[in-house]
Amino acid sequence: MADFDPAEDELTPPPEGTGAISAHMTPDRQASHFKRARHARETEIIEDYVELIADLIDEQGEARAVDIAKRLGVTGATVNKMVARLKQMNLVNAEPYRSVFLTDEGREMAEASRERHHIVVALLRVVGVDEATAWADAEGMEHRCSPETLMAFKEFVKRHKS
Amino acid sequence: MADFDPAEDELTPPPEGTGAISAHMTPDRQASHFKRARHARETEIIEDYVELIADLIDEQGEARAVDIAKRLGVTGATVNKMVARLKQMNLVNAEPYRSVFLTDEGREMAEASRERHHIVVALLRVVGVDEATAWADAEGMEHRCSPETLMAFKEFVKRHKS
DNA sequence: TATAAAAGTTAGCCTTGACTAATAATTGTA
DNA sequence: TACAATTATTAGTCAAGGCTAACTTTTATA
Incomplete structure (x- = not known):
C-alpha cells in the first residue's frame, strides 16, 4: 500500500497497433x-468490506462479524483482523464482542462504492x-472504473434505458 | 490460489433493493x-505478465526481464521471481540470463487476454x-468480465460502432 | 582484450489477506 | 441460573507479490 502516486498518473494516450507500444504508450506510462491497477487491487478489498458492512446495517440494523464472514465467504478470524485494519483507517468503529459500525468516512466510502456498483450494473x-x-x-469491475468512465456510463445509461 | 471452486459458482440472480440481500441474493451466493473476485485478483497478475511478455516478443523479438520490469513498474528481482512462477505453471520457457519465451499455453493465454483487453477498450x-x-x-476491467459479458460487449460494439 | 556498464540472480525482509486451532465472551434456553 | 451453543478473539502459519542489497554474468566499448 505505497506504490501508487497519483501525481505521476497521467492518463495514457492510446497505442495504435495490437495493444503494443507506440509513441504514445511509453514504458513508464x-x-x-499497472501501478494504478495494483493500487486498485489493494483498495478494493477495503471497499468490499465497507460496502458490505453498510448493507448489513441497512438490512439488519447491525453488522456482526459472523454475518460479514458468511457473506464474504471467509472465516471469522479473517474478518476480525480486517475490521481491526478498517478501524485503524478510521472507517469503522468497533468494540470487542460488539458489532461493527461505520464512521462518517466509512459511510461515505460505502455510498460511493454502492453507487459505482449500481452504475456498472446498469x-x-x-x-x-x-x-x-x-x-x-459488477463485483470487481466497479473498483476499476475511473470517475470519467463512471460518468460516461451514467450518461450512456440515461440516454439508453428502456 | 485455492479458494475458487467453479462448481459452486452459480451466477447470482439480482437483488431488488439497494444492492442489499433478497430472496435471490442469499449469503452464500x-x-x-466475492470468491470469484478473489480468484480474479490472483490470476490477473499472471495474465498481465503473460500479455506483456507477448507484447514484448511481438515488438522486439524477445522479452527481457529488464523491459518487463520497466513496463510493469516493478524491480528486476520481482520479475525474476514471477518468471520462475510462470515457468512452474508452464506458461513460459526461461533459462538463466536469457530472455523469456511463451509456451503454447502461455501464448494462448496472452491472445485471450489481449482480445479481452481490446473488446473492453472498444x-x-x-x-x-x-x-x-x-x-x-481497461487495464483491470479486462480480467473481471465473464465470457458472457465479453460476448455482450462484442455484439454491442459491432452494432454500435459508427 | 580488459574493463565498465547493464542485466540477471539470489537472499532476506515486509505486508496483505487468507487459513486453522485454541480460547474467551456472550447469548439463548432448559 | 447454569449450561450449551454461538460468536468473537488471539496466536501462529502460509503463499503471493512487492522491496533492497549484494553478487554474478553478459554485453558493450575504450
Missing part, C-alpha cells in the same frame, strides 16, 4: 497503468448483459 | 461472488469514454 444491463451476470461481474 | 469507446481513459481503465 504503461507502468503507471451499464451492463443496457449493453445486453443478463441480470445475473451483470451482478456477478 | 454473495460469498461466491466497448468503453462506444459508450463515450475517451481513448486515454479507456486504455487506462
